[in-house]
Amino acid sequence: MAELELDSLTKIFQDGDDEIVAVDNVSVSIDQGEFVVVVGPSGCGKSTTLRMVAGLESVTSGTIRLDGESIEDVKSQHRDIAMVFQSYALYPHMTVRGNMAFGLEESTDLPDEEIQRRVEETAEMLDIPELLERKPTELSGGQQQRVALGRAIVRDPSVFLMDEPLSNLDAKLRAQMRTELQRLQEDLGVTTVYVTHDQTEAMTMGDRIAILDGGRLQQVATPLECYHEPANRFVAGFLGEPSMNFFDVTHRDGTLVASAFEYPVSEAVATDFGGTRELVLGIRPEAVEILGTATAEHYFEVTVDVVEPMGDENTVYLTFGDEATETNTLVATTGGMREVSAGQSVVAHIPEDAIHVFDRASGTALHNRRVKSRDVAEIDSPPG
Amino acid sequence: MTDCREGGPAGTDAERDTAPVRTDGGTAADEGGLRARLAGVDAGRAGLYVTLLALVAFYMTPIETGLVTSFKTTGAVTETAPFAPPAEGFTLEKWQTAFDVLLRGVGNSVLYAVPATIISASFGSLAAYGLTTTNLRGRYKAVVITMFVAGIFIPYQAVLIPLTQFWSNVVPLNELLGFVWALGINDDYVGIIELIVTHVAYGIPICTILFRSYYKNMSEEMIESARLDGASLRRVYRRIVLPLSTPMFAVVLIYQFTQIWNDLLFTLVLVATESSAAAPVVLILAGLGTSQEGTDFALRMAGAFLAALPTLAVYIGFGDEFAEGVAT
Missing domain, CATH: 2.40.50.140 (Nucleic acid-binding proteins)
Structure with missing residues (x-):
């Protein structure tokens, strides 16, 4: 649980002699336990922003602060951040138990029994205890998704980052997982940044949504504010179907x-x-x-x-x-x-x-x- | 136990009941099926099968000839057709002789081929990991990769002289290891060490490129996920990348082992004589069965098969993983 602050965050990619500004001066402050959805069309820089918070991309300029301490120079493995990827990114050679224990084994000095206890507790919470001894290839998409979530939850990190975690699921399962994710986030109270291009997810899940276009932040507000009082034409046109x-x-x-x-x-x-x-x-x-x-x-x-x-x-x-x-x-x-x-x-x-x-x-x-x-x-x- | 016994008779009963019916219907259907199948074969397809059979014969004949020759007495080799089976003059004597002469060489070859294979594969895997997953700037990566690729295409012949110069002048290993020879080990074995180092050096480029193409297809998000889970670069390699590399290791190990085992050029330069205590099997094989009285073909064939056995064994041993690695 922590407060996450992005301060004039900028990312410029060098492509030969060209400079591509992926993220342009984005500032958002996310309260402890808040669920913020970052939404925008593809190529708007939302994933890049998330990856900078995770430490998977370097920051060109600006600051990322976690509980007031700047973390741009901290390596990803020491940031105490857990991320759920679109592809789930499970370790195919390990069982579900191994997948979930991996993070605790690598990032903590906990004794084995404690790690196993936490893994089983999390599996119980996600309703997947019967899957613990299976390999990821033996799981359905929805089950893999739960394991990926479990792998993030078991570590009890200060921040959850989610990069389009539901987009590989079919419509029905997606709606179901959406509600479940919200409930989980509320129960755990972990600060969460959730990236999506799906406006339904943006409208329904977040405490606040941050709308990005062309690397620039367009508006940060509650979903209804964004819908009824858009800051500009882009936000007005992006939210709502038709x-x-x-x-x-x-x-x-x-x-x-x-x-x-x-x-x-x-x-x-x-x-x-x-x-x-x-x-x-x-x-x-x-x-x-x-x-x-x-x-x-x-x-x-x-x-x-x-x-x-x-x-x-x-x-x-x-x-x-x-x-x-x-x-x-x-x-x-x-x-x-x-x-x-x-x-x-x-x-x-x-x-x-x-x-x-x-x-x-x-x-x-x-x-x-x-x-x-x-x-x-x-x-x-x-x-x- | 009871279950099995009950199941057994029931099964045979059922078979007995249906057996006659099946035979009658079966033969009729088979004849019909065969006739129908023959009728369905057009000239093109028949031609194709004939060609394929001819090709099989073409490729198999040398191997068959070699194998039957190795079991013939010297007399039988000259009297019978090369590919005819050894009906009269059958003997295992040639295999026995080849075995006695080559065993020493097989041991020496194992002594350098196994370590050189394992070391070059491991280094290649490590280098490929560094070239694919680290945050090294794209520009620098390209330079390093170009050098690895260039390394593959350096012909062995071009480096033979520099190689001997290197081992005699730059790194005179024979002198440096004087304390080892003092322990009573034959100083010819310096050749084995030189062979290991040389083969590792020349094997690393191809191993690296093979592993790199494999690692490039590995999920980037999975590696990133492991990093975020708190694993260092080294731990990610150890716990994620290495265990997932098994199929590619099979490919590289088979390829490298075969290359190193069969290489004659470096052994000729670094060990030189078949009389040396450290002579590898290829070096001994080169002179096997040749003398002033003529060539003992049977002995040469037996020796060739014997020398090829370890590479076959490696293929069979890693066969499943090899197929998986090639497919990816």
């Missing part, structure tokens, strides 16, 4: 003018823009309402282009006008029981309290949807 609708708009006297429609905004919202005129309007698909008739402003006549039924909900592609182009398509989700069919003319409502507005040049969020704190509170603690 992703947020974006329209390039120009601000003219209280109206956002897009190529396909005009969207009037109230003064309260317009003040957030400052003097910026070149903007991007964002709206989440689930915030778009589909209705029969237009009643006021913010209601638009649209045509249903494509419907993708998912069972629990439908993803509906709407177009302003007849032809579907990049700039006039609006994606909305409706309840699964609603019947919407292609070619139908409907009205889409884009509520003003759900819109996001970004600076087109920098991508920075100027205005985010209003989250009623009451709504969030209700999710956290149900009434009664």
Whole structure:
């Protein structure tokens, strides 16, 4: 258990004469016992960041502090950090028992009986005591995953690092392990950094998520904050499936003018823009309402282009006008029981309290949807 | 016990019941099957089989000829066809003679081939580990690897003179080891030590490259995982890499042993005479069965087979691991 702090961490790879900046000035401070998920598209530097914390990559500049002490010059074997790899990286010639005992044998002076006791205790906790005498090749993917976790847990390290540990599992097992991992982390209370490209894992597992793109940290916040109050256009577009609708708009006297429609905004919202005129309007698909008739402003006549039924909900592609182009398509989700069919003319409502507005040049969020704190509170603690 | 006894008769009963039925149906089906199979063979396939059989005969004949010759008396060798079996003049005498003459050489060969094989394989494995898993800069690694690869292609003939110069002028081992000879050991054995060192030196490059290709395929995450588990570089080698290298060790040991055992050039230079107390088997074999009266082919064949036996034994001994190592 420890506090982990990354301070202006930078990693530059030399490729011949070219310099590739993999991680650019990343600073995150992770509290004791916190579960932080680092998420981003592939190549965003999330794994490199993790590997620097583990000591598997050298640090170009910046500092990594564990409980206030800088550890960049400490060799990986002395960092008291355990890592779970995507490939599990089990030792194929050792039994599960050998795999789990290896770390304790190498990093501690514990007597054999104590090591065996801890291995068995951890195996019990992970529900794999019957696998102890088997070799990794005799295990299923899910079982190997548990052994890999057990190998990390048994050492009782100050920090857990996990590099996409669930991505080799099938969907069902992944969902199951996700919950189990969260429960384990909560019980053990070990500071954890979890790297993934899967936004479901990011949203559901972490106390906080850190979103990386192109080596730069975009936002560090709770999952819901990132979702509802994204710091910039990248975060807004990265989280959520289907992703947020974006329209390039120009601000003219209280109206956002897009190529396909005009969207009037109230003064309260317009003040957030400052003097910026070149903007991007964002709206989440689930915030778009589909209705029969237009009643006021913010209601638009649209045509249903494509419907993708998912069972629990439908993803509906709407177009302003007849032809579907990049700039006039609006994606909305409706309840699964609603019947919407292609070619139908409907009205889409884009509520003003759900819109996001970004600076087109920098991508920075100027205005985010209003989250009623009451709504969030209700999710956290149900009434009664 | 009772289980076995009960199971036994039941099994035979069942066999007896089904046996006649199976024979009748079986022969009919076999004939039909054979006919059908023959009908299915077209000219191309028949040609292929004939060619394959011819090739088998082509490759096996020399070995068969050698083997039958080694069991013939000197008279039978000249009177019968080389590949004909030794019907009349069969004798084990040639094998006996070859055994008596070569035994000393086999012992000497083992004396340097075994240590040289083991040492070059171990060094190769260590060097390959250093070249694949350490944080050595890519640029420096490339230089070192290039030198190892170049080492493979140095022809033995090109180094024969420098080699003798080295062992007589630069490192006069014979003089340096004077205290050993004082113990009553024949100073010819200095050749054995020179052979060990020379073969290790010339074996390391190929061993390193073979191990390197194997280690490059090893999971990097597994090594990293071991490092994070608290193991030092040395411990990772000892507990993870070395135990997983068994198949490659089989390949390298077989290859190196065969190379070193069969090498005549270095033994000619470093030991020189078959009369030496330290003469390896290849050196004695070279002169075996040749005299002014003519060549004793049977004896030469028996000697050749005898000298080849240890390499065969190594192949058979490490066969399973060898197959696994070659496949990876």
